[in-house]
Amino acid sequence: MAVVKTLSKASLLVAAAAVWWLAGLYLYLSPRLPEASALQDIKLQTPLRVMSEDGLLIGQFGEQKRLPVRFEDLPQTFVDALLAAEDDQFFTHSGINVLSLARAVSELIATGSKQSGGSTLTMQVARNYFLTLDQTFIRKFTEILLALEIERRLSKEQILELYVNRVFLGHRSYGFETAAQTYYGRSLNELTLAEHAMLAGVPQAPSRNNPLSNPERSEIRRNWILGRMLGLGMISQEDHQAAIAAVDTASFNGLKVEIDADYVAEMARQFAVERLGSSAYTDGYVVHTTVSGPLQEAAQRAVIEGLKTYDWRHGWRGPERQYPPEEEEAGDALNKRWQKALAAMPIIAGLKPAIVTGIDETDATLLLRDGQSAKLAWTGDLNRVRRYQTENRRSGRARTINELLAIGDLIRIEESDAGFKLSQVPRVQGALVSLGPSDGSIKALVGGMGFVLSKFNRATQAKRQPGSSFKPFLYATALENGIHPSTLINDAPVVVGNLTDDDLWRPENDSGKFYGPTRVREALTFSRNLVSIRVLQQLGVRKLIEMAGRVGFDNSDMQPNLTLALGTHAFTPLEVATGYAAIANTGFKVDPWLIDRIEDAEGNIIYQSDPVISCPNCDEVNDTEISRIEDLFSEPEASVLEAPRVIDQRVTYVLNSMLSDVIKRGTGRRARALERNDLAGKTGTTNGPRDAWFSGYNKDLVTTAWVGFDDYSLLGTREFGGTAALPIWIDYMRIALPPEEPPPAMPEGVVRLRIDKTTGLRSDSPSEGLWEYFLAETIPNLGRKQDEADEDDLRGLF
The missing domain is CATH 2.40.50.140 (Nucleic acid-binding proteins)
Structure with a gap:
């Protein structure tokens, strides 16, 4: 009896000591506990997402793949499977499950190792958000205290939402929505009961026992969870049998990108990091671009098929x-x-x-x-x-x-x-960039054959000679300075340099022929190089350089020499497209832009673009344009920034008629396959040839396509802008162009007259000759021969 009393006293002393020790531990740890209320403001590490203008995913950047999901969007079968696997008393306990803890402790004492988990979902939330994974008593006791505090501060629904979005599930996937995409390529609410049970079993050993790393072990775990669901009355016997018999179809599904636009995604990533720093990768920002999903797909397909076609016709x-x-x-x-x-x-x-x-x-x-x-x-x-x-x-x-x-x-x-x-994978490279000419918004951009081959973005980084595709800016300068489409310029040999030196420049036409007196319209239509050089001689190089700067080219290092007439100064495809936008929008300078806005994880706009808009008649902007402009601004009272006019509208009207002829009957005539009358553009081919270009447009869209080798290898003597680049442009524009609309009205100050096609002078017959457009102040005299300077030019000064 005395022994029993002694043991009883000892037990009481031990129990009392334990209570005092736990109480002391509580008093020690309580002030050091993190604030459970902070979970209400917790920011999950969520990657940066890049979207098209129509809400399609273009790219995602960040160490952790995570797609947050709200509690109300969780399928009930998934919730049931998770609770059956991890914590079937979740909605009834107060944060800890005493029986489960006691069982885990007794198993640990009896076997010396952990046999089953005693942690509730709430305890796992405490551990995942605040604690380390150290296997110590202090950490476990802290976890219990935190779980009780979390239950006091948050609802069960909030706790479960925190858990399903934070837990690691293998293959860089955090959260169950991400895991559903990774393993099954579908959203969580699209999965079957068997797949929900499979995912619910992953948290136990995410790296080792996920459906890809260990499918056999994962299936055993799945079936155990299904058995638990049956025993808990969550599913019927029929559902249980069907799920047990289901063959798992898990496979690795990478990021579910909806639009192939890696070069665009990288541009957006750089933009976000420049403004947000490293938090861009972790704080759930969403970058909305101006890129159109359908147009980007069309651009990607056109570039790839165009490069493969070029490559294959040169042999395997x-x-x-x-x-x-x-x-x-x-x-x-x-x-x-x-x-x-x-x-x-x-x-x-x-x-x-x-x-x-x-x-x-x-x-x-x-x-x-x-x-x-x-x-x-x-x-x-x-x-x-x-x-x-x-x-x-x-x-x-x-x-x-x-x-x-x-x-x-x-x-x-x-x-x-x-x-x-x-x-075979083409060695040749290419690029395409497509802009909205009214504001410079980038609608599609392809920087090469494939981002996996090369991250170099040729649309924005490759400075290449544009060749004859630069000539429209020469002729815009000419029209501003009194030359008109019917002006005769002698297509004859030109020699530039000191005749006593061996270093002479003797440019030629692509055909190697000379055509004599040629109207300016014909010279542009058929890309006559010698006429372009003579026009530049007459204008002076400085005027062309000034025009280039006005429309958006970087003219800071353009060398003032006559080779500029043939497009020898290098520009990027984006610069070329921007220059053409000034012609397409009737003379306004717009800046290219890609990022419409950036939103934070809560959907608040933290960056909003503020582009300038070309507005020929701002008081008469149509309803569609007004709606589009209003959508650009968060404040309804925000004013529209009007783009500066840099070319006379009359000049762009006449020039557009000339560039239309390039497609109707000139070097761009392949584009007649589109069967439209509202298109204009210009081919470009450089010496070698090493570069092939086509830039073309209508009032709604400007697109530039380029083809060439990164190492400046030759394309082949039978390759030109019209054979290598134009087919890409055609394939893209066939999809991208909206329905054709009536042509714009001829602006005041432009006159349409008949001319003699041989002399370029105004015809004295009301029914004979060619129709031509003139600025009112440059109308040639009726039947009068060209002045003496023109006659000298016709004889050829070089």
Whole structure:
């Protein structure tokens, strides 16, 4: 009896000591606890998102992938699965589950290791947001205290929302909405019961036992959760059996980008980081761009197809790499080596890597990245392949498959209606930029063949000679200075330099021919170089440089020499498109812009663009334009910033008529395939040729396309702006252009008269001759010969 009393006293002393110790620990820890109320203002680390103007995701940047979801948007089956897996008493306990804790402690004492978790969801929220993962008693006790405080401060719904958005679920995915996208490529509310149960099982060991890293273990965990749901009355026996029998379809799904616009996304990222610093990657900002989803898709497709078409007509360059079988290597070892090589090769613009595994007389057998096989038929494709030799020459067609391919060759293929066909990743590069001419907003931008190949943005960073696509600005200067479309300029040899030196410049037309006295309109339509040089001689180079600066080109380092008439000063495609916008919008200078606004995680606008708007008749702006302008500003009383006029409207009207002829019957006549009468533009080809351009527009859209090699390799003697760049422009504009509208009215001060096509003078017949446009002050006299200076010009001074 005495022994029992002694033990009882000892137990009481131990219990009392424990109580006092816990009380002391509580008094020690309480002042040091973080404020649970801070959870109400917590900011989850959420990546930067970049959106198109129509709300489509373009890109996402940040270490943690997270797509926050609100409690009211959580599917009930998912909530049930989560509670069955982690805390089925969540909605009834006060933050801790005493029985679960006691069971976990007893198991720990009995086995010496952790057997089951005693943490409630609330305790996990406390740990995830405030604490470390250290396995110590102090940390666990702090977790309990915090859980009780969180329950006092927040509702159950708020606590659950915090949990589902914070928890790590493997593969850089934080939160269950992100995990649903990562593993199943769908939103959480689109998943099945079996998939909800699968995700609910991931938090236990997210890196090791997710559906991709360990599908067998994950399925066991899923089925256990489904059993728990059945036992708790959350699902029926029928639902349970169907979910147990479901085959899991988890696969890695990267960021679900809705628009392929990597170059745009990178521009937006740089813009955000410049203004927001490193917090841009973590604070959930959303950047809204001016890019149109459908137009961007059309631009991407046009550039890729245009570059592939150019590349293929110059011949196949052979296998990308070679992995021939090594001596005595066969079977599984060889197949594994090939699979490893294929896994390292990305799919580029739909061009899939494949390795030749077998060849016979009729076809070549291929191994694909997914382990499947495919065939290339000799009669279906290969017998027409010609090999690249130089930019101007291809070989004849191969006579057998063995002349083209060997076992172990890594090649590129693409799918067609008839199956797979041989292809290759183009070496040539290109760019396209499309602007709204009224305000300079970027509607589509492609900076190259593929961001995965090169992050260099050729649309904004590549300074290339524009060639003849710069000539419209020369002729705009000419129209301002008294030259009119019917002015005759002699297309004859020009020699520039000191005749005693060997360093002479003898420019030529692309055709190598001379055409004699030529009207200015014809010179622009057919891109006559010698006429352009003579026009610049007459004007003076400084006037052209000043015009370039007015419309938006950087003219700070333009060298004052006659080669500017042929577009020898380098500009980016974006600069060229901006210059053309001043012609398309009747003479206003607009600045290109991409970022419409930036919103914080709560949807507050923290940056709003403030572009200038071209407004020929600001008092008569149509309702659509008013609505669009109002949408740009958060304050209804905000005023519209009017773009400065830099070219006389009459000049742009006459120049537009001249550039329309380029498409109707000149170097851009391929664009007649669009069957529209409201288009104008100009081709451009530089020496070599090394650059091919086409810039064209109507009143709604300005687009510039460029093709060339990064290392300035030659494109080929039969490649011009009209053959290499114009097809890209056509393919894009076919999709991008809105329905055609009636032409604009002729402005006051412009006169339309008949002229003699030979002399360029005003016709004395009301029914004969060509119609031509003139500024009122430059109308040629009736039947009068050109003055003496013109006669001297006709004879040729050089």
